Amino acid sequence: MTTAPVPETRRREIDAQVGLVIFLGATAMLFAALLLAYAIVRSEAPRWPPAGAPPFPRGAAAANTLALVAASLALRRGWARAAFAFGAAFLAAQALLWRHLVSIHLGPAAGALGEVFFALSALHALHVLGGLFALALTGARRLRLLAIYWDFVLVVWVVVYVAVCLL
C-alpha cells in the first residue's frame, strides 16, 4: 500500500482501462451468446456442413485476418494512421467476402452455415467500425486503450474464424 499521491492523469488512465475491460467483458458475453446460438444450431442440424452447402472459402477469410493482425501490430508501434488504414482494409475485404458468399449461395438467407457466419461476422464488423471511429476521434491520445480494444477485436475474429470456418 503506497501513500504517495497518485497523479490525477494516471488515476484517470487507470479508470479508463478498468472501464474498457468491463466493456470488453460485456462484449465478450455478446459474442459468447452468439457462439452459443451457433453451437445449438449446429448440434441440432442433421449434418454439418449442411447438405448442399458449398465449401466455405477458408483462404479468403484467413487472408482478411492478416489485415486485423497488421492493425493490432501497428497500434503497438504507435502508428495510429496505419492502424486505421489496415482496419478499413479489413472491412473492405470483409465486404468483398460477403458479396462472394452471397454469389456462391452462402448468404444469410441460404441456410445455416451462411446465416451463422453472417451474423457473427456482421456484428464483429460493427465492432471494427466502432474501433475505426475511436481511432479517428481520439487518434494518438488514447493509444494504450485503443491497442487493448483492437487486440480484443482481433481475438474475437480469430475465435469466430476458427469456430465457423475451420471446425
Add this chain to the structure above:
Amino acid sequence: MTAEVEASDAQADEIPPAPKGFLRRFVFSIDHKVIGRQFLFLGLGFLAIGGVMAMLIRWQLARPGAPVPLVGKLLFGPAGGVISPAAYTALFTMHGTIMIFFAVTPVLIGGFGNFLLPLMLGARDMAFPRLNMASFWTMFAATAVLTASFFVPLGPPEAGWTAYATLSTAIGAPGPGQTLWVVAIYLNGASSVMGAVNYITTVLRMRAPGMTYLRMPLTVWGFFLTSILNALFVPVLAAAMVLLFFDRVLGTQFFIAGTTPGAGGDPILYQHLFWLFGHPEVYILILPAWGIVGDLLAFFARKPVFGYRVTVGSLIGVVVLSTVVYGHHMFTTGMSPLLGESFMLLTMIISVPTSLLVLSWLGTLWRGAIRTATPMLFCLGMVFTFGVGGLTGLYLADITADMYLHDTYFVVGHFHLIMASALLMSLFAAVYFWFPKMFGRMMNEGLGKLHFWLTFVPLNLVFMGQLVIGYEGMQRRLYDPSVYDFLKPLLPLNRGISHAAYLLGAAQFIFVLNFFWSLAAGARAATNPWEVGTLEWTVASPPPHHNFDRIPIVVRGPHELSHPAARLLGRDWLGQAEVIEPAPAPSEPAGPAPAPGEPA
C-alpha cells in the same frame, strides 16, 4: 486489489466549475445528479403510461367487449371504443415491455443509481460523466423508437414482452412494429451496459478514502451487483435481439424451424437466449430494491443492519445463483428431465440467501425504535409483498406444480408480487426518502401515508386475487376468458380484481399531486432530515454541483444508529465521516472496519 485510492488531497483541490447555460445544465448535462433526475422523470412518465395500459387490460377482463369509458373513443375510435383482440394483445405486450425496460429500469437503476452512487461513495461524479450522458440519451432514443412502434402500419408489437419466436419473427409479426421493438430493446440494453460500465468503475475506483467495501451502504451494494449482472447478461439479450433482427430483416432463420432444407433454426433457441438474460434480469431489477430496503429499515428502526456481512454475502450469493437457474422458465419446452431437475434444485437453493435477507430485515426491525415515516411504511410493505411473492415462487420452481401452473395467472400474480409490488414499494420508498436530497424540499407526510395505504391494500388484493384465479386454471393473455365455460364462474372474481386495480390506479394521483406540489411548495429540506449517517446527508439539499467541498474521509460503517458514543452528542446516530472530538473509541485509523453488523 487496487482499492486503496489514497490520494484525496490532489482531488480535494480541483473542484470542477459548474456549467453555464440552459442546455449544458439541464439537457446535455454530464452531472450525475441531473442525469439521475432525467432518468427519474423519464421513468415515472413511462410508469404512468404502463399503468394506464394495466387499467385497460383490467377493464377488458372485468367487462369483456364493453366499450372503454372516458378514453375509449380516443384510443380505440375505429372499434367504437372497444378493445379489439389485437389491441388487447398489443396492450399486454407493451405494458410488460414498458414497465420492465422503460419504467423500473430507468427510475431505480438510472435515476437513483446515478443520483446516489457518487454521493454515497464520497465522489464528485461518476467515473465517466460523458458516458453517463450518452447512457441517458441512448435510453431516450430507445423510448422514441418504442413510441414510434405504435404508429406504424399493422400496429404495435403483439408478441408479448418476451417476444417469443415465432410470434416475433416475420411469420408471426410481419409489420415493422416488432422490428422497432427489437431496435428499442437493443438500444435500451446499450444504455444499460453503458450505465453498468460506469457504475462498476465508479464503485471500484471512486470510493472516498476509508470507504471500504464493507462500509458501503447496502444501496450501493445493490447497484454494484446489479451492474455486474447487467454487464454480463444484457449482452445476451442483445445477441437474441441481433439474431431476431437478422431473422426479420436479412432472411436468416435462426428461430424458424425446418422451413428450408439444411436450415437448422429453432424457436426454443430464442427462449434459451432470452431467459439466459431474463432470469438474471429479475435480480437486476430487485437487487437495488433489496439494497434500498435494507438501508432504510435500519435507518427507520434506529438500529444497525442485523448481520450486515451476511446480508452482503446473501446478495452476492443470489447474484451467483441467478446465473444458473434460467431453465425454470422453460420446464414445459420438453427439456431433458435431468436438466429440468437440476434447474429445479438450483432454483430452490436461491431461497436460502433470500431467506437470509428477509431474516436480516426482520432482525433489523426486532426491538427497534421504529419511526413510521412514509418511506418506512413502503419498506415494510415491500417486506410483506416480497415475502408472499417469494413463497409463491417455490410452487413454480417445482416442476410438477409448474406443469399445471405454467402460463396461468398464478405466474402473473407471482411475478407481479415481486416485480410490481415489491419493486414499486421500494421505488416509492426511495422517492419519499431521497426526494428532499434530490429537490431540496420535503414531501407531504399525510398524503404520503394515505398514498401508502391506498396502494398497499389494493395492490395485494389485485395480485393475490390473480394467484387465486391462476390456481383455478385461468390462462394468462386470454382476450376474453368467459368464452370458456370452466372460466365463466371466475368473472365476478375478475371484476373484483379489476375494481381493486382501479382503486390502485386512482391512488397514484395522490402521489402525482404530492410529488408536484412538494416540488413547487414543499417545506424546505434540512441537510439531514432523516437523521442518518450516510454521506449524501452531509451535503446541502439539493447538493452543490461538485457534491463535496472536501472529499470526506470515512471512518465507520453506514448504519451507526443507537451508537453509545453518539449519546454524548445528544443524538442517536453517527455520520460515516464524522470525527468525534473526545475520541472515546480506541484510536485505530487504519484498522479493519468496525463490524457494522454487530448491534451496538
